[in-house]
């Protein structure tokens with residue numbers, strides 16, 4: 001991946017030099033990295049830094065979205081009422097045409113379904129933080145407070161919060177209405193965190209949500225979805241990303257007009 005990125009750096013630098021669109025071109029992340037200065041050093045980004053950024057973005061974006069989409073479709077196959085309601089919203093909003101960015105933002109139920117899927121099947125297992133100074137975590141039960149030294153790495157386990165009945169009633173239930181406008185305000189801060197939180201929150205949160213919604217919308221507009229594997233073979237393997245051990249096999253059936 002590094003050697004491919006190195007070749008692309010040279011290619012993109014040359015393209016930018018010879019590009020006639022010049023200043024009017026909308027720059028993507030790669031353009032910015034190869035043409036602008038690193039704000040920390042005031043100098044151009046080194047090839048090594050560009051390679052790290054590009055590999056980081058690709059890795060961080062690939063498995064997460066790549067699991068979120070099949071997990072959402074899986075959830076839809078297991079909840080027929082959700083599939084019917086989603087298709088009603090899609091048909092009513094689009095009337096057969098392709099979705100625009102605004103359509104995807106406005107489809108409230110679609111948004112709720114994707115958010116609930118990211119709660120039940122969070123693609124990322126944890127967020128990590130390095131403590132800058134000694135920190136005392138208050139005890140949650142009878143035990144003592146926890147004293148942690150500076151430079152300790154803390155892993156914040158996302159699914160443990162998403163699955164805790166203290167924060168989500170009947171957490172095992174797939175219920176998109178938890179994210180309806182009247183209920184969403186009851187969710188405690190940082191207990192729903194598929195994209196992490198704070199200053200290191202996933203920079204692609206909005207993009208990823210849009211991406212997942214787009215794929216789900218395009219599929220359900222044309223097809224009904226059914227699980228094409230045994231339910232017990234749907235197994236999530238917890239790694240850095242929560243991967244589907246046996247993939248998620250889905251059967252698409254063309255919807256009747």
Ligand code: HEM
Nearest residue numbers: 060061064065068124127194195196197200201202204208
């Ligand atoms: C459903 C899709 C995605 C999920 C669930 C997800 C989740 C996460 C999580 C949990 C973090 C750690 C946040 C924290 O430490 O507080 C993160 C960081 C990050 N994500 Fe995503 N992500 C997704 C898609 C993407 C995509 C598509 C990209 C790139 C195009 C991306 C790029 C990144 C980067 C670069 C970071 C590191 C940010 C930093 O450390 O400052 N992610 N993501």
